[in-house]
Amino acid sequence: MSYCLNLPADYKSDLPCFGDYDVVVTGAGPAGIASAVTAAELDLKVLIIERLGFCGGAAVAGLSGTVCGLYKSVENPSQAKPEQLVFGFAGRFCDALYAAGGLTEPQIYGKTWVATHDCAKYKKVATDMLRQPNITVLYHTQVVDVIAAENAVTGLALHTKSGFTSVTAKRFIDASGDADLVFKLGQKTRKGQNGIIQNPTMMFKVGNVDMETYLNYWGENTISPPKVVSMLEAEDDLLRKKVWLFPTVNPGELLVNATKITGFDKRALDVTNPVDHTEAEQFSIYQAEAFFNFMKENVPGCENSYFIDYATEVGVRQTRSIDGVKTLTNNDVVSGTKFSDGMVKSAWPIELHYGDKPRTEWLVNDYYEVPFHTLVPKEGKNLIVAGRCLSSEHEALASCRVTAQCFEYGKAAALAAHISIKETLDFQAIDGNRIAQLMQKA
Template structure:
């Protein structure tokens, strides 16, 4: 038996190829295109959004400092493309107000509006977007130079050749395909996936009056979950949960499942069998939590599941091995870098066990250096998003949406410099890139 695909292949040529249309991919593609480059974006779904939309994470986290000071309003410290995209959501009525999230704040967004905002920005910039395209191979010359990728489309195989390729897949897929070094989690262990879901029919006024404005549910709710679970009435593996009011009336966004394998393992979305198991188990848990909310939480008496993520929410898979490494210690010490190209004030969130652990960085932020997005070897490839070069706990802070926008913004400018000046990405000075970003409202030196 011979494996065949007799459809004629298609060919494209561009300056920059971006693989993946999540927050980092959209930011990188729009940024590079606005610098006058010919950009192609390949996205496996029929829409952009990545974990924020397909995974239904539903929030823009990482814009604001955390603080213990009472009565302090949110202080925004992340700007640039993140601020631009948030403004686009707000203009379309797709962004909620800043909500309390423990010691910081976040915004809930409408996932449909997210898609539309991305569509508009990409079209305006002139990016050639090819949806429903799954990258199957990297084009590698001499084991060192990346010259694009091959994708599967309904039309047939597609080869895209580019001067610079940006891996914004979230899973470092292009790096792995190219044979460049990647690593994963804590000795291979990664943080568990979560199936996020939405419920409607909620009396949100009664809900907020009972449980307060903080989206992290109070200890009384955690105790109620633990008690119900211990009595065998429900199967609720995680006791500390997050429930957010949304831009839609009568709706809550629910981040509460803890998806493990049947054997108790943390599942890894880079393994086909694990990812398939996570999807099914995630939907089962969503139903169980929704039933518990309906039967036990004030305001949820008439609630019902509106939707689950198109895919299970993935927190961590492969990390690219970069020329720099964001270390665990950098987070809580608020480390700054002369070649820092992104800020993050977000805490370390380790979602493991019945109660996720949150370690806060207060009244400060840390910076991520450019080298965390440049492969330690090879030419013609950059990467962006949650697959940045970072240690296990550092990823648990650095992976969130506002930061992924910032990474894409920086890498898009790096790609533009590389193409226009005919210079390899690893030869670009991070401090020079920082200057360019500040010229485009990143405000890294404010």
């Protein structure tokens, strides 16, 4: 890619300064929300930056719509009760969302459970949490570049509707999901397995579904039954053959996760490439329309349904991962590895979205832990990540990237930022066992 913008080499030193903070968080998805709120409650002055006009990240803009990773996995969920595995900030946020009427009861998803959330209520609950004296929120703001000295991030160059500006801070939490700050600092990142990353998806909602008829046909498991998979395998125009449909908090409404997004030439797309990202958005519209038509024609209860809307943007499962002090391995996940510095538990399956059918590998009646230093880049000072860009192998990321765990990564990053500032420690030098103990206290 060639660059046509000829900025002077020292342009960042001439930018007006928006402000100076203890912690700057980039990205207001689940990890960013948890980071900002936790840091503020530790009496740190926080700025959170979001490129869109609302918080929620892929959970809202991508309409991912379900809180995954909260519960244990069992062999037969229809004969068991859901047992919550993750509490902390994830539990706090979900409790608030449920109290606001924005979260369903647990629904069976394969061998575990998920809860489906309402995006409008999600925005409101997150906004309530972020509106406090120690937090400044900047929406519609793009991070242009990092300002660095001696391999340490000291500030960010931003672009707003009023033009370019800068911010400075003691510590930075990269909750972009794409390791944007780590990448802009010039530190090592990787993408998937030999550059192959998971497919994006386009979520959408459907209304006026006869839910009783639909549920009698589909069953209580939100994953498509074999009879539906067989029909999809006979459809050439529908690229994905195993799909997920979730009843929402709203009567007669289904949240649909049923698209596989490729290029128009069927190539795999990398959404950190702006050309691929744009093509993903375009291709997704046709796939969503095709599956909606399939639903109306083939799924009882959907005959009179109508298309409500697409997600604001294509849902991204994977882009860059950092090169961390520690790396969560594929074997750690399938073996249920526990760590002394484990900051969060997970029983979510390895859920690879590549090819016609998502491949799922369950961790039944067990869980693994994610060690703290998967959030810490090997190189670079003053900077920690939170969210799906943590250091993990390809298949491990297909498990550890989900919502409940991302909330906890955000909380852990904020706890670490507090220690780093108060004790003048680099993130690499923080004892992960301390973070694990602090995570268990709340």
